[in-house]
Structure formats: C-alpha cells, structure tokens
Amino acid sequence: MKSFKSLSHWGLFLLCFSLCIPSCKKKTDSDDDVDASSGRFYKYTSCTVIAPPAEVNLSSYYKKYLNCSGIPVIGSAAIDDEALIETDNMIKFMLRGKDNIKNKMIETGSYFAITPTLGLGLMDAPELAGSPYINAYVGGIVLPDKHIGVASMDNILCQGDPNNNSLHEFVHLMHLDGFRHAYPNFESEAKAAFSKSKNKGLWANTHLSRDFLEYIAAGVTIWYGVSKQSSPAAGDGAFNNIVKRSELLAYDPDLYNFIATYFHTDTDVPGCLAPVLDPVGNANCDPTVTDIDGNSYNVVSIGSQCWLKENLRTAHYQDGSAIYNPNGNSTDWQSNTTGACLSYQNNPSNDATTGKVYNFYAVMNSKNICPNGWHIPNTTDWGVLLNQLGGVPVASAAMKSTSSLWQAPNVGATNSSGFTAMPYGATSDGVGFQGHGNGAAFWISDEKSSTEGKLIMLFNSSTDAWTTKGGKTGGLYCRCVKD
Ligand SMILES: [Zn+2]
Known part of the structure; x- marks a missing residue:
C-alpha cells in the first residue's frame, strides 16, 4: 500500500506539471516584428550631438540633436551636450533587451526634449506652448498626441530635485508609444494592480495614487532606485519613503510583479543619480x-x-x-x-x-x-x-x-x-x-x-x-x- 500511495501522489504531481498552465495572459507576437523602418526619425540617427536634420522638421528653437538609440534627444543652444548624452544613455538603458518596444516607438515617432529648467521652465519647449498642465512643481511631461517627453537639464545634471524625472517621463513614453501597442494586456494589468492598491489604501498622498499612468511611471522610477525619498512615510504629496526594489515588493507586490513582468532587472542606471540598491549579500x-x-x-x-x-x-x-x-x-x-x-x-x-x-x-x-x-x-x-x-x-x-x-x-x-x-x-x-x-x-x-x-x-x-x-x-x- 505504501508504494501505491507514493506512486499515486507522484502521479498527481506530474499531472500538475502538465495542467497548471494558465489560460490567462498570452503575449501577442503580432507587433514584435516591427523593424523600425518607418517613423519620423528612423533615417536620422547620430551618436554625436549634431544640428537637427532639416528633414525631421523640428522647430528652429532646437539646435542640438542626438539620436543614438532610435529615439532622438533634442535641445536648444542653451542645453549642454552632456545633458543630451546622459538622456540618450538613460534611453538606451531603459530599452535594453526591449527591441519590440523600441521599434514601436521609432515607428510612432517618439522623441525627447530637454529644457533648461523644470517647472514653468518646461514651457520653453515650443511643443508645450500654452499647455495648461505646467506649473511650478512639474518636473517633466509627456504629450501623448505629440509623442514627446520633456524633462529639464537642471534635473538631468543633478542641479535640481533628487528624482530621475527624465526616466519617469520616458517610462510614460514607453508605455504610451510602445507597451500598450506591443502588449494588449499591459494597460488592463496595470489598471488592475492600480485599483487593488487603491482598495488597500496604498500610496496615499503620492504621485502613484493619482492614476494608473503615474502608478506605472513612478513605480518604475522606484524599481530602478532613482525615486526621490521623502519622509514621513505618509507621503508628501508626491513621494513617500519607498525607494528600493525590496521595499516596493514588501509594500505593493502587485506593482512589483507588474513591473517585473515588463521591465528588465538591471540596476546600472546611468546618470547623475546613483540608484538606491538592495544589498547584494555578503x-x-x-x-x-x-x-x-x-x-x-x-x-x-x-x-x-x-x-x-x-x-x-x-x-x-x-x-x-x-x-x-x-x-x-x-x-x-x-x-x-x-x-x-x-x-x-x-x-x-x-x-x-x-x-x-x-x-x-x-x-x-x-x-x-x-x-x-x-x-x-x-x-x-x-x-x-x-x-x-x-x-x-x-x-x-x-x-x-x-x-x-x-x-x-x-x-x-x-x-x-x-x-x-x-x-x-x-x-x-x-x-x-x-x-x-x-x-x-x-x-x-x-x-x-x-x-x-x-x-x-x-x-x-x-x-x-x-x-x-x-x-x-x-x-x-x-x-x-x-x-
Ligand atoms: Zn508622470
């Protein structure tokens, strides 16, 4: 009888192996093969800072152009080359191993602009003229209809708030021009995690509680260890005390798992802000x-x-x-x-x-x-x-x-x-x-x-x-x- 019992259990175990395949989300491959051979900027790449090619039809306000990743970074004459290079490095980091997202963004015509200062200074970007969304506290912005992300040089070169605003904005751009086209369930999964967090009362008094878009972007900024830390834990209106991946996991595992599904796990974020990392053991x-x-x-x-x-x-x-x-x-x-x-x-x-x-x-x-x-x-x-x-x-x-x-x-x-x-x-x-x-x-x-x-x-x-x-x-x- 003993051996029978043992064998029958083993049978169950193996049954489980073959039946525990979920019927839930399935990656759609239809968009994986975009080859980035279309889009406003795809022909105009350069790994050094150059003047914007006339063919891409940017405002004459912009005098600098760096497109080493497929997603150009641009700025006026007042923007240091270093800020463009840092941003280009950040973009390459974020798109590492994500060719389907990158190619979708190239096809869509995503680009990233740098203004001298944040807050009202963001309005220097001609695309933002008359924008009702900019006020003294805004660190960056994405305009979905124009496929542009904007952040400021003072922040990118660490002369402003200690939060990686450009990375945060770029996550919005990846979401709107990349992920939601490449993965049909991306937004529904994000919304589900967001409403769960709301029901639990998480992220009160922070960016993440505003809507599912901010939930993703600010969450990913934490994931990479480059979110501003604020005390008290109750939140200061924008940030709270969660800044590390392990803290994110402990506080909001649904958001952690969502991000882990779609974003890579590398920790070597380029830029002036050294990421806050979990100890790697001794x-x-x-x-x-x-x-x-x-x-x-x-x-x-x-x-x-x-x-x-x-x-x-x-x-x-x-x-x-x-x-x-x-x-x-x-x-x-x-x-x-x-x-x-x-x-x-x-x-x-x-x-x-x-x-x-x-x-x-x-x-x-x-x-x-x-x-x-x-x-x-x-x-x-x-x-x-x-x-x-x-x-x-x-x-x-x-x-x-x-x-x-x-x-x-x-x-x-x-x-x-x-x-x-x-x-x-x-x-x-x-x-x-x-x-x-x-x-x-x-x-x-x-x-x-x-x-x-x-x-x-x-x-x-x-x-x-x-x-x-x-x-x-x-x-x-x-x-x-x-x-
Ligand atoms: Zn945001």
Whole structure:
C-alpha cells in the first residue's frame, strides 16, 4: 500500500506539471516584428550631438540633436551636450533587451526634449506652448498626441530635485508609444494592480495614487532606485519613503510583479543619480566549484548563501563510488531503493546543459552527491533563500531563468537572483520526462515519509515557489548549497 500511495501522489504531481498552465495572459507576437523602418526619425540617427536634420522638421528653437538609440534627444543652444548624452544613455538603458518596444516607438515617432529648467521652465519647449498642465512643481511631461517627453537639464545634471524625472517621463513614453501597442494586456494589468492598491489604501498622498499612468511611471522610477525619498512615510504629496526594489515588493507586490513582468532587472542606471540598491549579500562565494567527476559548476551568491547556478551532474558520490544508473530500464528505475541517477532522455550528452536527475535515495545517501563542502539543501536552506527573494509568493520570479525554454507566460520571471532555474521537468518512470517547458523541481534533503521526499517546484504560470512532496523513486534535478 505504501508504494501505491507514493506512486499515486507522484502521479498527481506530474499531472500538475502538465495542467497548471494558465489560460490567462498570452503575449501577442503580432507587433514584435516591427523593424523600425518607418517613423519620423528612423533615417536620422547620430551618436554625436549634431544640428537637427532639416528633414525631421523640428522647430528652429532646437539646435542640438542626438539620436543614438532610435529615439532622438533634442535641445536648444542653451542645453549642454552632456545633458543630451546622459538622456540618450538613460534611453538606451531603459530599452535594453526591449527591441519590440523600441521599434514601436521609432515607428510612432517618439522623441525627447530637454529644457533648461523644470517647472514653468518646461514651457520653453515650443511643443508645450500654452499647455495648461505646467506649473511650478512639474518636473517633466509627456504629450501623448505629440509623442514627446520633456524633462529639464537642471534635473538631468543633478542641479535640481533628487528624482530621475527624465526616466519617469520616458517610462510614460514607453508605455504610451510602445507597451500598450506591443502588449494588449499591459494597460488592463496595470489598471488592475492600480485599483487593488487603491482598495488597500496604498500610496496615499503620492504621485502613484493619482492614476494608473503615474502608478506605472513612478513605480518604475522606484524599481530602478532613482525615486526621490521623502519622509514621513505618509507621503508628501508626491513621494513617500519607498525607494528600493525590496521595499516596493514588501509594500505593493502587485506593482512589483507588474513591473517585473515588463521591465528588465538591471540596476546600472546611468546618470547623475546613483540608484538606491538592495544589498547584494555578503556570501563572497568562489565563482565555481568542482565535483568528484571534475565537472565545474558556476556558483551564484544569493544573500548569505552560495548556490550552484546549474543542476548537479555528477555520476559519483563524494567517496568516488558510482551512483547507479539504470540506463533507461524503467523497471529498474522504479524498483530501485538505493541511489540512482539518469541523464535527460538517457543521453549523457545532455548532462552539461540540463544536469542529471537523481532519485531521493541518492539525495539522502550519506555519501553525499554534492561537491566536497556542499550539500543538498534542506528545508531551512531553501527557506533562507526564499525569504531573501521576497518570500514564497514571489520568490520564483527571482529564480526562474528568462530563457525562452520556459513556455509563455513565464509569470514574473526576472532571474534577478541569478539562480537561473530551467524548466527541465522531472521523470517518474526513468524514461519519460514530464513538465519540460513548464516546470522546474528540485529536491529538498528532508524526508517527508518512508516513501516520500520533499521538493520545491517552480512553474511558468506563477511566481510562487511551492514546497510539496514526491515519491522517492521520482527523478528530479538537484542544486547544492555550500555548507
Ligand atoms: Zn508622470
């Protein structure tokens, strides 16, 4: 009966792998292939500051033009070249890996203007003449119908408020000219997160409570660590005390997850304002570690811990004895109650990519399958990791690779931790692999029962990191953690 119970649970586990694909959002690819071969500025690129080409038909007020990204930055004779260069660098940073957004913006004709000062000074831009929206407190603006964003040189060169206004405005431009065309659900998801935050009473007395547009732009400014910090926490009308990614996650996980879905996770924002970053931990791990077979693994430091950045692939225990490999004999695999391992599709040439799978008997064997000085993580080790990544409901976003091997909609995946979990599935019969593309599962070293071990699962449909159990004869991938 014991083995029956174990097998039936394993069946459920695998069923879950294949059925937990959500019917919800699906990326629409129709706009991904815009090739940026149209639009007002697309022919007129320059990575040095030049006079505006006559063909782009700008006001004669503008004397400077820099278009190194596809989205030109312009200014009058009074604007320092440095301000244009900083803004161009910011734009390139924001569009890193976002060619579909960038190309849509090029096609739309997005551009960015710099005025000497903020507030009423923004009115110097001829496009803003007569604008009723500018007052002494406005740090920048986007006019959707003109596809222009405007910010000021004093702010860009850090002579004004310590808030990256140009980045904030550029997020508006990305939203209005890029994201909403490329991703049909972008706005509905933003609105849903916004109304949820409203219902919870979040962001009172700040920009973010104004409307979903500001919710996105000011949220992304926080995400990149370049939002002004204000005390008290209650908000000063524009800002509050949330300035770091970890604080955003703790305060408004819906906004965090929305941003994590659409914006990259890099932290090297160019410009005069150094981003406020979360501590990256102090584990100071060696970059690689070698197992008994001589396989070298990349190591990632996550907070206080050192983890293998790839799946284990050793064929021997630490003492040099071989781990049994049934080589595709399913009966052998399923009846084995000592340690066993297997290559993906029983093909050792896959090991370097996917790693090997191990049954739980190999995991619990005191001869240890991990490199010397390392072990299979127990419940506590995993708990420390998940907590460092924001907790169970969101941790897998930081753990899942952004590789296209993960089937859409690889929810929330940012791999911000560097853990780089890949969706290589699992095997129950030692022959077929299930869940390839939708799930990653790793053993936890703690036994659940005489026939079951504990494991952790990540899915393409969720940001959760589930802890569950599975029959000991199942084959899962392993990550080791340093002692
Ligand atoms: Zn705004």
